[in-house]
Amino acid sequence: MTSAEPAEKLLTPVLSASWDDARPWTLATYRRHQGYQGLKAALAMPPDDVIALVKDAGLRGRGGAGFPTGMKWQFIPQNDGKPHYLVVNADESEPGTCKDIPLLFANPHALIEGMIIASYAIRCDHAFVYLRGEVVPVLRRLHAAVAEAYAAGLLGRDILGSGIDLDITVHAGAGAYICGEETALLDSLEGRRGQPRLRPPFPAIAGLYACPTVVNNVESIASVPPILARGKEWFKGLGTEKSPGFTLYSLSGHVTNPGQYEAPLGITLRQLLDLSGGVRAGHRLKFWTPGGSSTPMFTEEHLDVPLDYEGVGAAGSMLGTKALQVFDETTCVVRAVTRWTEFYAHESCGKCTPCREGTYWLVQLLERIEAGEGVEGDLEKLLDIADNINGKSFCALGDGAASPIVSSLQHFRAEYEQHLAERRCPFDPAASTVWADGPRPGHPSATEREVHA
Amino acid sequence: MTNVELGLPALPAPPYPEEVRARLAADAAELIGRYPQARSALLPLLHLVQAEEGFVSATGIRFCAEQLDLTTAEVTAVATFYTMYRRRPAGKYHVGVCTNTLCAVLGGDRIFEELQEHLGIRNNETTEDGTVSIEHIECNAACDYAPVVMVNWEFFDDQTPQSARKLVDDLRAGREVRPTRGARLCGFKETARILAGFPDERPGANDESGAGGAPSLAGLRLARGEALPGTPGTRVVSPRHEEPRHEEPRVEEPRHEEPRHEEPGQEGTEA
Numbered sequence: 001m002t003s004a005e006p007a008e009k010l011l012t013p014v015l016s017a018s019w020d021d022a023r024p025w026t027l028a029t030y031r032r033h034q035g036y037q038g039l040k041a042a043l044a045m046p047p048d049d050v051i052a053l054v055k056d057a058g059l060r061g062r063g064g065a066g067f068p069t070g071m072k073w074q075f076i077p078q079n080d081g082k083p084h085y086l087v088v089n090a091d092e093s094e095p096g097t098c099k100d101i102p103l104l105f106a107n108p109h110a111l112i113e114g115m116i117i118a119s120y121a122i123r124c125d126h127a128f129v130y131l132r133g134e135v136v137p138v139l140r141r142l143h144a145a146v147a148e149a150y151a152a153g154l155l156g157r158d159i160l161g162s163g164i165d166l167d168i169t170v171h172a173g174a175g176a177y178i179c180g181e182e183t184a185l186l187d188s189l190e191g192r193r194g195q196p197r198l199r200p201p202f203p204a205i206a207g208l209y210a211c212p213t214v215v216n217n218v219e220s221i222a223s224v225p226p227i228l229a230r231g232k233e234w235f236k237g238l239g240t241e242k243s244p245g246f247t248l249y250s251l252s253g254h255v256t257n258p259g260q261y262e263a264p265l266g267i268t269l270r271q272l273l274d275l276s277g278g279v280r281a282g283h284r285l286k287f288w289t290p291g292g293s294s295t296p297m298f299t300e301e302h303l304d305v306p307l308d309y310e311g312v313g314a315a316g317s318m319l320g321t322k323a324l325q326v327f328d329e330t331t332c333v334v335r336a337v338t339r340w341t342e343f344y345a346h347e348s349c350g351k352c353t354p355c356r357e358g359t360y361w362l363v364q365l366l367e368r369i370e371a372g373e374g375v376e377g378d379l380e381k382l383l384d385i386a387d388n389i390n391g392k393s394f395c396a397l398g399d400g401a402a403s404p405i406v407s408s409l410q411h412f413r414a415e416y417e418q419h420l421a422e423r424r425c426p427f428d429p430a431a432s433t434v435w436a437d438g439p440r441p442g443h444p445s446a447t448e449r450e451v452h453a
Numbered sequence: 454m455t456n457v458e459l460g461l462p463a464l465p466a467p468p469y470p471e472e473v474r475a476r477l478a479a480d481a482a483e484l485i486g487r488y489p490q491a492r493s494a495l496l497p498l499l500h501l502v503q504a505e506e507g508f509v510s511a512t513g514i515r516f517c518a519e520q521l522d523l524t525t526a527e528v529t530a531v532a533t534f535y536t537m538y539r540r541r542p543a544g545k546y547h548v549g550v551c552t553n554t555l556c557a558v559l560g561g562d563r564i565f566e567e568l569q570e571h572l573g574i575r576n577n578e579t580t581e582d583g584t585v586s587i588e589h590i591e592c593n594a595a596c597d598y599a600p601v602v603m604v605n606w607e608f609f610d611d612q613t614p615q616s617a618r619k620l621v622d623d624l625r626a627g628r629e630v631r632p633t634r635g636a637r638l639c640g641f642k643e644t645a646r647i648l649a650g651f652p653d654e655r656p657g658a659n660d661e662s663g664a665g666g667a668p669s670l671a672g673l674r675l676a677r678g679e680a681l682p683g684t685p686g687t688r689v690v691s692p693r694h695e696e697p698r699h700e701e702p703r704v705e706e707p708r709h710e711e712p713r714h715e716e717p718g719q720e721g722t723e724a
Contacts, residue, residue, distance in 0.1 A: 095553045096555055105665060139648065140635075191493050191521070253555055253559065258597040275675055
């Protein structure tokens with residue numbers, strides 16, 4: 001796929017702008033890129049004005065649900081005599097999602113600055129980063145960046161002479177997708193099994209230790225400092241009216257150049273593919289997810305859907321985490337959905353029956369269909385079980401488990417039926433591998449790059 | 454009366470030897486002190502005992518319970534919920550192969566099969582020499598680098614069956630391997646200690662392997678007008694609006710600009 005079309009000024013690196021500079025994870029480099037200028041601006045304003053500014057800018061949560069960030073802050077009751085907490089959700093585990101981890105690896109100070117601003121706004125003096133445990137390189141950089149911030153007087157007592165105190169505790173999880181659900185995350189951070197809580201009360205009223213708590217995604221918080229430094233009008237000038245701003249789109253799968261593409265909200269997959277070299281040479285798009293495996297899948301007919309909250313919603317899916325997983329015609333959709341379903345079954349926390357039992361039975365059905373042992377009525381049974389999970393489970397994990405099944409049956413029912421009729425999977429998994437057609441251009445495999453120094 | 458072996462652990466579990474207990478208790482006190490409520494330190498404490506023994510033993514569970522004034526049943530309930538806590542010893546190098554959908558389709562399934570055949574062990578088993586254990590893992594947030602292999606939770610990106618086989622051969626032979634993203638490897642126990650919340654103290658470890666590989670920088674390079682491999686090299690400038698609406702600075706920073714000097718006395722003391 002080539003791009004002879006006029007390359008419409010599509011990309012806007014903000015969070016990623018420093019990533020090719022020298023040691024961008026350090027405070028010195030971060031400061032060269034307007035680092036901690038947003039904090040200075042925030043500290044010059046009353047906390048309520050900071051909340052109002054973030055709200056007026058229209059920043060919406062980047063972790064999946066898209067809830068307005070400033071509104072979450074505003075829900076925190078003030079002068080209630082209780083401690084307030086900020087908890088950053090860095091448990092990035094949604095299949096396909098890979099934005100917060102590279103962001104924190106390259107630029108952890110963007111998060112720390114955002115956390116200081118958010119803590120100032122909600123009057124919190126102890127904030128937490130809940131980082132999934134399986135990413136030690138990121139944990140290492142977060143530890144170092146927090147230490148650097150303390151040494152520079154950006155954390156601790158009387159930050160920059162403002163009279164404001166803030167401690168940040170970096171907390172490593174231990175492997176549980178469900179902890180990305182904000183109330184499960186809070187239970188986990190309290191030293192318990194990560195199981196979701198009944199809401200209400202919402203975390204803004206009774207969160208960590210039953211105190212008012214804001215839980216925000218990494219990218220949401222990291223997007224705050226540029227808004228303070230450059231103004232809400234600048235932010236609203238990017239993206240669309242209801243989905244303003246910039247965001248990280250993560251392109252992966254059967255594409256020529258997988259990676260992070262920071263752009264205003266509302267770009268389309270067609271535009272991103274045109275820019276980045278398209279689907280891998282000699283192949284064509286079959287299906288893709290707009291925001292991780294829990295968002296109903298799209299096909300070629302959705303290439304021009306604006307990738308913002310409203311656009312993707314109107315087309316029947318969700319923007320989610322903007323994890324654009326692209327699969328070409330060599331991929332068996334039944335295999336893909338089976339694997340995702342195995343994931344949901346493995347990660348179901350066991351608290352509610354529809355999800356715990358439903359995901360188990362979905363796996364049994366899908367595995368036998370993929371193996372060519374499905375029987376008549378299996379597809380109806382799949383839909384029936386998915387319907388008994390979707391909207392009827394305790395948290396969104398169950399809804400997510402139903403999404404790939406329902407959407408794939410909507411778009412590719414014939415492929416499921418082919419598995420039943422032929423009593424086998426008609427695809428060759430070897431054809432889907434990255435090495436099937438030789439090395440990707442400019443994307444040497446590990447063997448060629450000699451990682452083994 | 455005959456003794457019936459049920460394979461259950463003897464209870465109560467034996468405690469750590471006193472010198473171990475005292476050392477870990479000091480570490481535990483530091484971790485507990487980081488939280489407003491002590492129980493929040495349970496996950497870090499479980500990483501800590503895993504750092505001691507390479508897995509979470511009944512003795513480790515007893516230790517955690519004592520530090521937090523919980524029952525061993527309460528600690529066990531937590532320890533068994535999370536997949537990173539092992540109930541049997543891991544190898545010195547714990548190799549995780551992502552077999553969630555995207556990595557699996559792009560080759561992760563083949564890589565995992567290859568490693569099982571090559572090492573003669575199956576999922577969650579360890580080689581006889583104790584050097585390598587393998588596990589198929591869920592999505593590790595590196596899909597743009599697929600297929601992905603983790604060793605002691607450091608990233609080995611863009612793997613093939615051949616590269617993965619060489620990787621485990623080198624690990625078993627004691628040859629140094631470098632992750633594509635992350636620091637040179639330490640053992641599984643040392644990694645668990647970092648997870649408990651004690652920063653990696655090896656000089657320079659934090660600066661190893663740069664800010665990310667080609668996928669992390671793909672969009673930035675395009676925005677700078679550079680061509681990506683396999684693209685016709687169209688120049689892309691940001692932002693997309695025809696006319697700049699405001700006098701705000703450009704979105705992107707000039708590359709390698711001179712460091713701006715901070716006004717003195719405003720940012721506190723740096724280091």
